[in-house]
Amino acid sequence: MRFCPKCGSKNIDWVLPQTWSKYECKDCGYIGVFIIDDGEIAEEIKKEYLKNNKMIEG
Numbered sequence: 001m002r003f004c005p006k007c008g009s010k011n012i013d014w015v016l017p018q019t020w021s022k023y024e025c026k027d028c029g030y031i032g033v034f035i036i037d038d039g040e041i042a043e044e045i046k047k048e049y050l051k052n053n054k055m056i057e058g
């Protein structure tokens, strides 16, 4: 299982521009090579992301 390193979402797609493999997150728009494959770390990221989003929303 792979997770977004920005928001911890599982909703990611693998995009292949030429030779460089990248991932795209459908939830937060993250695009990059780095990806999380540890569910526990992903949970922590998700919590932090949601907390930060709440702070931004006010």
Ligand SMILES: [Zn+2]
Pocket (backbone or CB within 6 Å): 004, 005, 006, 007, 008, 009, 025, 026, 027, 028, 029, 030
């Ligand atoms: Zn994401």
